[in-house]
Amino acid sequence: MKLSFSAEDEQFRGEIATWLEQNLCGEFEQLRGRGGPGDEHMYPDERKAWERKLAEGGWTCIGWPQEYGGRGASIEQQVVFHEEYARAGGPGRMGHIGEGLTGPTLIAFGSEEQKQRFLPGILAGTEFWCQGYSEPSAGSDLANVKTKAHFDETAGQWLINGQKVWTSNAHESEYCFVIARTDPESVGHKGLGFFLLAMDQPGIDVRPIEQLTGTSEFNEVFFDDAHCSAQDIVGAPGEGWKVAMGLLGFERGVSTLGQQMLFQNELDEIIRVAKLNGAATDPVIRQRIADAHVGLRIMRFNSMRTLSGGGDDGTLQKEAMIYKLYWSTWHRNLGKLAMDVLGPESEVLEAGPYELNRLQSMYLFTRADTIYGGTNQIQRNIIAERALGMPREPRG
């Protein structure tokens, strides 16, 4: 076991830290610490400009292979990048869907023509993507997609009809990738296609969802004969599930240490408040703050195991499988702790009619953490079935 980063990785750390220090200033200064989960609706235009700035410095898509314009950065370097980005207070990345999901999917499954057409815009920070997976009847049961794709022979293009939901930043995106049913008779994960759609077209209607935070990061997206050209399906019709699942496999946990740095900032803020208002003398609050510290330290150690290639027998990465359930539960508890430390002040808003302060916003948003990206209940099913070998749930 070796817990430190190599000299080369530390040099890389210095490089990105210096670049951020020299560039995350001036017009971008106001973006520090903004635009993360719960705050994604803030400063979209300025954050897009920041993406272009990042691209100029060669700091977008660093994990992509060099032949596609990336740096071919190692896992360690990507971890270091995310850590330094979080440390500097880099704003929530407008480009993260394109960089983290679309790009790797196209590199793995896309045609040459798709790669040439779509990758450069992602790299340059000029074209943004959103994700069309969930539907009103396809939540935990993600394969229960009802959105249909019909190939119009005369026009030579696909027509998409249906509805997606919980689509982040749909109103700020140029493109959306959509899974839709190419075989109308099919059910479940068979008969799906993976489509790349331009958002700016008459057949697409984006409606924001007003969340319990009073803000809107998520949208409903309606497709009414939305067009998708024949060459913009990834893989063959019927292979959409394979492509979509391959995409989930691209999350290697490189951003987890960066995420934890944001969590640490939140915990530090809670500790600051607790010392200030006297909550730090309450023995129950003290236990809970210490428990949060214990949980966050272990989250880091767990990520280090995952990033090191995981399972110590080289096979199943159990510590990777627990990550979502673990962090979301930890974070939800932190949200409640924040309010309990604030005491009666936790009720008082920053301003009317419904302007939340940072901890209030975090508290409310953590209620989404245990739902999106696979609810805690689905995570437990996955762990029980795949890691512990218990019987699979019956599927309709």
Next chain:
Amino acid sequence: MDFTFTEEQLMIRDTAEAFLAEVSTSAAVRAAMATELGYDAELWQKICDEMFWQAIHIPEEYGGMGLGYVELVAMLEQMGRYLLCSPFYSTVCLGVNSLLIAGTPEQKAEYLPRIIEGATATLAYTGSNGRWDAEAVTATYVRSGDEYVLNGSWRYVPDGHSAQLLVVAAREEGSSGTSGITLFIVPADSQGITREWLPTMDQTRKQAQIVMADAVMAPESVMNEPGNAWQLLERIIGLATVAVAAEQVGGAQQALDITVAYTQERVQFGRVIAGYQAIKHKAADMMVKVEAGRSAAYYAACVADETLRGGSLASELGDAASVAKAWCSDAFFFNAGCGIQLHGGVGFTWEYDIQLYFKRAKSSETFLGTGAWHRDSIAASLLD
């Protein structure tokens, strides 16, 4: 960064696992735990002669294997998993660590080779006030020329009734807190020492009470930094705490494994109960507990290693040990408790092994501080 076991560490772990699966069966554990000694002396001698485990992290200059704390933790995890009844924990994790941290060169040269030959040892520092910090040291000494005269008692001493060598902590009469503490190493059969086995709910690890009445310690018994040994004792306790956490990970894993195996066999309403979500979700929570605990224990092992062999992580020992002990204590208890529940009625019987894990979970949770105790100490460092 590479936070995984090396090939060699994997081999050590796998060898330990295979050996323990053979010798530390349920029947063997139950036979050993029913005795006052608490272990099979022949098996211990075999471990010392053939496996050489007692020498694992003793430096080569004293005849040891010279391996690190990560290797030790890899083995301890397996011992916890198989509930090995042996004086390994007391001898290696308390005795050897005390010598490595606080022994004088003469004491190391005298006692480490004896431990390698199979001598057993333990550490006694706690009185009866239920604390695990410097306040726990209540036995006192007065100086008489260059000798020390000890009076007082120690409780909850692992294998204290059977260990051949005792490391004891006492404080100068009238001192309090972290000052005035001195460590001594003496043969357990020395004049003025009486030892009494304390029958315990967890029978797999024996505890004892030690009483000294005007026990005279010669100057060569005094370990490093007399009168100022708390900082050394604190480090010894930190290392011992990491070792308990490692055992707890193994116990928590086994509690999960035997429980899942049972639910895969037990049929109710016409199907195995492992198929019910109420069972699956509880098992998933148990796995989260144990995997997170494993990450904590392995990290703490790296910190412990640098504590003994030098390195920048050494300064993290207090935090890393508390993080690991707080989590692993709660995790083991959670898993063993859920284990009984998921076993249903048979979980309440003497016959099924889950009860052994439930009892070890509680005793190891208490020993060297519960989760709440360690969270208190973390809170003090974060908030005061």
